[in-house]
Amino acid sequence: MLDRDRHLVEAARRDPAQFDALYRKYLAQVYAYAIYELADHHAAEDATERTFLRALAALPRFREQAHPEDGPDASTFRVWLFRIARNVVANERRSRRRRPAESLELALGAGLAIPDGTDLEAAAVTRDEAAGALRALQALPDDRRRALTLRFVDEMSTAEIAGVLGRSEGAVRVLIHRALGAVARELGHDRGSVS
Amino acid sequence: MTVPRPPGRDADQVDALVADRYLDALLAAGDRHADDAPADAALDPALRDAARTLRRSLVRVHPSFRFEERLAARLADLAAAQAQPALAAAGGGALVPFPAASRVGLPRRDPHAGAADPLLDAVLRGDLDPSDEAAVDRAAAVPVDRRPLIVGGTVITSAAISIVGVAIMAWRASRPTGRSGAGVMGRAARSAHARSAPARRVAALAGLDLLGPA
Numbered sequence: 001m002l003d004r005d006r007h008l009v010e011a012a013r014r015d016p017a018q019f020d021a022l023y024r025k026y027l028a029q030v031y032a033y034a035i036y037e038l039a040d041h042h043a044a045e046d047a048t049e050r051t052f053l054r055a056l057a058a059l060p061r062f063r064e065q066a067h068p069e070d071g072p073d074a075s076t077f078r079v080w081l082f083r084i085a086r087n088v089v090a091n092e093r094r095s096r097r098r099r100p101a102e103s104l105e106l107a108l109g110a111g112l113a114i115p116d117g118t119d120l121e122a123a124a125v126t127r128d129e130a131a132g133a134l135r136a137l138q139a140l141p142d143d144r145r146r147a148l149t150l151r152f153v154d155e156m157s158t159a160e161i162a163g164v165l166g167r168s169e170g171a172v173r174v175l176i177h178r179a180l181g182a183v184a185r186e187l188g189h190d191r192g193s194v195s
Numbered sequence: 196m197t198v199p200r201p202p203g204r205d206a207d208q209v210d211a212l213v214a215d216r217y218l219d220a221l222l223a224a225g226d227r228h229a230d231d232a233p234a235d236a237a238l239d240p241a242l243r244d245a246a247r248t249l250r251r252s253l254v255r256v257h258p259s260f261r262f263e264e265r266l267a268a269r270l271a272d273l274a275a276a277q278a279q280p281a282l283a284a285a286g287g288g289a290l291v292p293f294p295a296a297s298r299v300g301l302p303r304r305d306p307h308a309g310a311a312d313p314l315l316d317a318v319l320r321g322d323l324d325p326s327d328e329a330a331v332d333r334a335a336a337v338p339v340d341r342r343p344l345i346v347g348g349t350v351i352t353s354a355a356i357s358i359v360g361v362a363i364m365a366w367r368a369s370r371p372t373g374r375s376g377a378g379v380m381g382r383a384a385r386s387a388h389a390r391s392a393p394a395r396r397v398a399a400l401a402g403l404d405l406l407g408p409a
Contacts, residue, residue, distance in 0.1 A: 016278050173211035
């Protein structure tokens with residue numbers, strides 16, 4: 001089997017109501033991508049809605065393009081879905097350009113995944129660290145921020161990100177490497193300003 | 196094992212490859228609830244720290260259950276319309292061709308439902324590939340197909356108007372003195388009936404074009 005979602009995609013093609021399984025599987029990933037990109041809960045919901053409606057509408061024309069070398073976890077459906085999401089989000093970002101940028105930290109509710117049982121001091125450090133990371137991410141140029149979001153939040157491989165962004169794998173590796181360098185410098189500045 | 200590093204531009208590629216391998220290992224470690232993974236000795240420690248910080252901080256957030264179920268219902272409506280075009284057209288009879296039925300077949304389930312997608316019709320018709328960046332940019336840059344409708348003697352066009360909305364507008368337009376409807380659509384309908392200049396401003400706010408005589 002070349003594409004891990006092949007059975008779900010074929011079922012949805014036979015009966016569009018079966019698209020629900022693909023929707024449930026990828027909802028959180030698409031929504032997370034949208035909110036990291038747009039830093040706005042309502043805009044992220046709108047973008048998620050448009051992405052899935054367009055995907056369902058275009059599903060009859062989706063073509064699986066996985067290759068054996070992509071490995072058993074490859075999903076060209078996920079790459080295709082995220083290409084749709086990228087286009088929806090890019091249009092939304094363009095239309096919102098005149099508005100002041102929202103804080104990603106606020107958009108995410110400052111929840112920032114503090115695990116249960118963490119003591120208050122450690123939680124504060126974790127929260128500060130996460131807030132710094134979000135600021136560093138938000139300060140990146142669009143292509144670098146997008147690549148890091150897909151890599152860390154959606155846990156995509158470099159090959160999948162290359163498919164989503166329409167670049168070569170080598171170009172995506174370099175993009176992520178440079179983005180990490182920028183984040184490292186930003187976090188270093190943060191730490192320097194604290195001490 | 197350390198990756199040998201050639202000079203020049205290739206060195207960037209090798210550094211990027213080293214970082215990429217570490218990220219693969221770091222993300223896989225997360226599945227085992229480990230917070231780090233072995234790294235190539237050549238990996239810059241600052242990059243490794245930054246990657247670990249991002250790994251801990253960039254959490255995947257979930258949408259609300261309410262949103263999830265609302266969108267599931269809208270997808271189910273669209274799926275039903277795709278599976279049975281005849282059912283989708285039943286409400287509007289022959290007046291509503293199948294692609295347009297997607298617009299009237301996706302009712303607003305609550306006032307916080309998302310904005311209508313002006314490109315969805317083109318995707319349904321097969322005229323637009325939503326995964327094609329250039330095609331979507333072009334489509335988003337031009338006005339979508341606007342079909343004229345006659346309400347209260349004035350021609351109204353809108354990309355997102357529904358048959359139900361037209362019916363409400365027509366009803367309100369027939370009652371120009373009524374004051375109960377305070378919504379934008381109601382104001383637009385009454386204004387269209389009066390064919391006054393302010394009507395055009397109000398209708399513009401509602402996303403409508405009034406093409407009737409000034």
